[in-house]
Amino acid sequence: MTLSLKPHYSAVVIGGGQAGLSASHYLKKHDIDHVVFEKKTVAHKWKDERWDxxxxxxxxxxxxxxDHPYDGDDPHGFMVKDEILAYVDRFVxxxxxxxxxxxxxxxxxKIGDLFKVETSAGMVTADSVILATSLYSRPAIPRAAERLPEEIVQLHTIDYRNPNQLPEGAVVVVGSGQSGCQIAEDLHLAGRKVHMVTGNAPRCARFYRGRDVVDWLSDVGQYDITVEHDGMTKKKHDTNHYLTGRDGGRDIDLRKFALEGMSLYGRMSGVAAGKMLFSPNLKDNLDAADRVYNGINALIDRHIAEKGIDAPPASVYMPLWEPSSEPVELDLKVENVTSVIWATGFSPDWSYVGxxxxxxxxxPVQRRGVxxxxxxxxxxxxxxxxxxxxxxxxxxxxxxxxxDHLADYLEAGQPALRQAASR
Incomplete structure (x- = not known):
């Protein structure tokens, strides 16, 4: 769609990802004139920031x-990258x-009753603004990265594509969240020597007692719990559970990878003299992840018992491997480390919001977006x-x-605002 910039809009949406496009969908339904500003291209993160x-x-x-539910023939499967892009493109x-x-x-x-929005294409005013730029604006890479030897290739997860893009040699993956664990698995399956630096990420079973854990959790009502429930207010800062949908879906068990040759470490504490340094908390990190894993399964067990559901028997995960020591350093040259993947997340960029x-x-302080x-x-x-x-x-x-809230706000606005919204 080719657009020319108008001087005023009833609503300005900032960000052209799934959130901004969803907002546009409903703004259209309310017949509210609006524009969506996208710094790059629509849904670019799905196209440009995912590995193969x-x-x-x-x-x-x-x-x-x-108005765009999954319409394929495998509702309990896991779309691969090309299928995701096709799904998103159809929505766009x-x-x-x-x-x-x-x-x-x-x-x-805010200038008087209106909002002044400065863009690289010019300035506009608006009666309302929807900020849909997410928390994943800028790759977060620790300053310790600056102290790595110059010859080591460093990539953030948004730049990783496949094992072949990296030079021969061992790879360090820093961060055990979803992306870090899946990329570590990708490298491991390709036969690369992987050094995995763990953190506080929890893990979850893929399948339990005959079903996908997500299906069980949906039945339990976990996806209906709001952030206002007791103990949930800090959830917005939590790291996602690690597991995968690869090859039909499976657990990711770092202990199993260790048995197969992957080296595991506690949280990275620094870099000095060609060595990566670690806190001695590997066992704590693995044990904490397993407690969450077993805790989720126990929640499902209670649901099955309460509802009298016929399901395969319950089980408890028992560690396949335990660290015999707590490694506190990794000599990068001795271990032939040639690459580091930073799976250390992102930081938001709200610098434009005055x-x-x-x-x-x-x-942002808000209640369901308001x-x-x-x-x-x-x-x-x-x-x-x-x-x-x-x-x-x-x-x-x-x-x-x-x-809906925005529409009510415009409808209840002062005459000057309603006049501006009708331009």
Whole structure:
């Protein structure tokens, strides 16, 4: 869609990913004039920031973008990269959002009753603004990376594609979240020597008692729990559980990888004199991940017992391997390490937002996307409202809630605002 910039919009959406497109879908349904500003290209993260063997971790049936549910023949399978891109591309075409690609937003401020939005294509005003740029704006790489030997190739997960892109030799993967563990597995299956640096990421079974764990958790109601439930307010900062949908889905067990030759370490504490340094907490990290694994299975056990469901017998995971020591350093030259993959997550970029909507951690203060400033909304964040808020499962539900609120706000606005919204 080729657009020319208007001086004023009833709503401005910042970010052209699944959250921004979902917002546009509902804005269209309300007949609210709007524009979507996208710094790069629509849904570019799915196209440009995923490795070749990437696949969904949640089953296909959880793909529930607005008016665009999964329509394939394998609802309990896991779409691979090309299938995901095709699914997203169909959604992009269906929404046909008024997007200005290659347009960076540099400033959002409130001027009187309106919002002033500065972009690389010019300035516009708006009655409302939806911030849909997610928490995954900038790769987070520790400063210790600067002290690695120059000859070592360093990549963040967004730049990793496959084992063949790396020079021969051993690879260090720093970070044991979903991406780190899946990339470590990708390298391991390709026969590469992998040194895996663990953190506090929990893990989850893929299948348990005859079904995908996600299916059980859906039945239990885990995906309906909101961030306002007791003990859930800190969930937005949690690391995702590691498992995979690869080859039909399976557990990721770092202990099993260790038996097969992968070297495991505790959290990285620094780099000095050609060595990577670690805290002596490998056993603690593995044990904590297994406690979550067994805890989720125990939750399912209780559900099965309470409902009287006929299912295969319960089980408890017992460690396949235990570290005999706590390695505190890795000599990169001695171990022929030629590459480091930083699976250390992302940091948000809210620098363009000149509005007082953030808490002390830099996270927007909001309730299901509605901030304390009239006309300002956020979308697409992990645990914005539920477990699925940042994903295909529930981003559309949150977008519908936000746009309904926005429509009511415009409808109740002062005459000057209603006049501006009709231009």
């Amino acid at each position: 063997a990437f696949c969904l971790v949640t089953p296909n049936w959880q793909c529930q973008l607005p 075409k269906k929404v046909n959002a008024p997007v200005l690609e290659g347009t960076a937003v540099t400033s959002v401020e 509005l007082p909507i953030f808490d002390g951690t830099g996270y 901030t304390g400033i009239d006309g300002v909304y956020v979308l697409g964040l992990p645990w914005l409202w539920t477990w699925g808020s940042g994903r295909f499962l529930a981003v559309g539900k949150d977008a519908e809630h936000v746009v």
